[in-house]
Amino acid sequence: MRLARNMAAAMANSVIVVLINLVALPFYLRLLGMEAYGLIGFYATLQTVLQVLDLGLAPTVSREIAHGAETGHQRRSASLLRTLGMVYIGVAIIIAMLVALAAPWIAAHWLQAKSLPEATVAQAVALMGVTLACRWPISLYHGALIGAHRLARSAATSMTINITAAITTIAVLAWGVRSIEAFFVVQAAFGLVHAIVLRGLAQRAVGERDAPYDFADLRRVWKFSAWMSGVAIGGLLLTQVDKLVLSRLLPLESFGHYMLAVLVVSGLQVLTMPVSNALYPKFATLLSRQDLRALEHLYDAGTRLFATALFALAFALAFQAGPLLTVWLRDTALAPEVAPLVAFIAVGMACTGVMYFPYTLQLAAGRPKLALLTTVVLLIVMVPTVLLLATRQGAVGGAIAWTVLGGLYLLFGTWLTGRYVMPFAGWRWLSSNVGVPLLATVLPALLGAWICRTLAVGPWAALGIGGLAALAGMGLGIAGSFAPREFRRVLGEALGRSTPAP
Template identity: 80%
Template sequence: MRLARNMAAGMANSVVVVLINLIALPFYLRFLGMEAYGLIGFYATLQTVLQVLDLGLAPTVSREIAHGAETGQQRRSASLLRTLGVVYVGVAVAIAAIVASIAPWIGAHWLQAKALPDAAVAQAVALMGVNLACRWPISLYHGALVGAHRLARSAATSMTINICAAFTTIAVLAWGVRSIQAFFVVQAGFGLLQAIVLHVLARRAVGERGAPYDFGDLKRVWHFSAWMGGVAIGGLLLTQVDKLVLSRTLDLATFGHYVLATLVVSGLQVLTTPLFSALFPKFSALFARGDIVSLEYLYDAGTRLFATALFALAFLLVFQAGALLDIWLRNPALSADVAPLVAWLAIGMSLTGIMYFPYTLQLAAGKPRLAFFTTLVLLLVMLPLVILLAMRFGALGGAWAWAILGVLYVLLGTWLTGRKVMAFAGWPWLTRNVAVPLMATLLPALLGAWISRTLAVGPWVAAGIGGLAALAGIGLGVAGTFAPREFRRVIDMALGRPTPAGHGLS
């Protein structure tokens, strides 16, 4: 039951966060302008890049707490969490100081602002550092709650605070100080509040009270954490290299278009983010038990369900991006510029999204070096690829690079996982559990796109046709990959009901 509850809570949180961003964006554009929104996009990139300083400790804490619950070593896990809390506070202070010191250079020499003065940009960048520092411990305590199978508590906190932060920010911009500096001040306050609340919840879930500080215990987890740190560094560079290159080569307004497209495609994280948070501790626990039968069943059945939903949503964005943007932005010229970016980014993000299953399996098996090697190869391909395509085709080149990278990741990641971790995660997994849902969702999406273009319907009708095509694709995907009795068994498994022997995965 915890698996289903955690997945539902994580998905609800992802939906709420995406909806908040989508609803708030028109207000931010109206009150701040496109250049200021480009600064918000740069902040998101900076936030992601600086996650390399986490050194893989947050997922390490998740794995340690999940293992501790299975092996009766909760107190050692609690001690580790308390010790890392001190480390994270020190890193937060360092982040604020470093970003503030380089803010003038970024404002004058990196960001290509035209309407905003350099001083205002530098102030905004400095406030980004404060915001990052306030939010820095969130990942640690979220990871602790994930490992303790308390994702629902973290999700509820995130939803509540993000809603309050969005409404407060809009109110301040509308009736108070209409500046990008005010935006970051409000966001920093709510980020600090979220970190404090998650800290309290994590202490209660893990039982940190009374656990000693033990900095020597960091040596025990350092091997796994070091490799995870390498994965984090490579992964963050991989996911942000397009934005870093484009923020340097494009004017700030055009870069804002690319950021807007990535925001739309982030809707796919409604599925991918809660997937990892729910499955990582579950996979880790199954490895700790040695229950490979249940692990394989969860891996295969989970992939089929996830791939069907992910590809259906991705193809809706690919083929109906223009209609959806017209409805949302009410700006045909802007929609026309952003729609091709959304389509190509959606292809790339859906392919990388399905690889959360091999990635999670590698980490749960205690083999982060495979994830590091894969990330390193992808980064070595992505960096020259995005530079060449961006220099030649601008923002569209960055989106094309993601689509190409997605194909490479699927092929390389599947081969490595099947060869080095579990044989059931190799090529048979790709052909049986990924290819079938992909085709089942693609055919209705193509038909819906053809009908919309042939009849030249308006954006609302086109979006409706796209939605019906996505639902039809989900139906075909489920019917094509599950027998009725097996599908009922998967539902029972997710809800924690009794299942046949070997499939008890509550």
């Protein structure tokens, strides 16, 4: 029951976070302007890039706490958590200092602002560093709660604080100080509150509050953490190289268009991140017990359900991006600029999203080397691809690179996981558990898009047709992937009524 509850809570949190971003965006555009929103997009990119300084410690602490609970070493896990807390504080201070020192150069030589004064951009970048420092420990304590199977508590905290932060930010901009600097000050304050609350929840979940600091214990987890650090660095390069290149090549307004498309597609994380966070400790627990039968059942059935929902949503975004943007932003000139970006990024994100299953299995099995190898191979292809396409086609080129990355990841990552981790995670998994949902969802989406174009319907009607096509795709995906009796059993397990796998 705990797995179902944690996954439901995490998914609710993802939905809330995405809705907050979508609802708040028109207010930010109206109150701050497109260039200021470009700075917010740069902050999001900078936040992701600086995750390399995490050194793989957040997923490491998740794995250690999950193993500690299974083997009776809770006190050692509590000591590790306290020690890493001090490490994270030190890194947060370094981040704030480095970003503040680099702010004038970034404003003068990196960001291509036209209407915003250079001094304003520099101040905003410096405040980004403060905001990042305040939020830095969140990943550690969130990881601890994942390992302790207390994801629901972290999700509830995130929902509460994010909603309050968005309302406060809009209120300050509307009736207080209307500036990008004010935006980051409010975000920093709520980031600090978020970190403090999660720290208390994590310490309570792990227990052993009197556990000593033990910096020597870091050597025990350093090997796994070092490999995870390499994976994190490679993953950040993969996911952020397009944004870094485009922020340098494009005017800030055009970069804002690209980040707007990224924001729309980030709605797919409603499914991807909750599933990964909930399954990681569960995979680790089943591997500790050597219960490979239950692991295979969870891996296969979970993929089929997840891929069906993910592909249906992704294809709905890809084929109905124009009507969605028109209705949402009420800007008929902006929608055609952003819609092609949304389509390509959505397809690529769907492919990489499915690969959370092999990736999570690799980490739970203690094989981060495979994840790093996959990342290196993808980088060898992705870096020249995004540079070439972005140079020639601008924002559209960066979006196309996502589709290339997703397709390659599906093929290479599946082969590697099936060969070196678990045989059931190989080509059979890709053809039956991914291929069937993909075909079942893309066909109704294509039909819906053809109907909309043939009848020249309005944006609201197009969204309705796209929604019906997505539902039809989900129905076809489930019907093609599960026998009725099997689906009822899997649904019962998802709701907490666990039954043995056949």
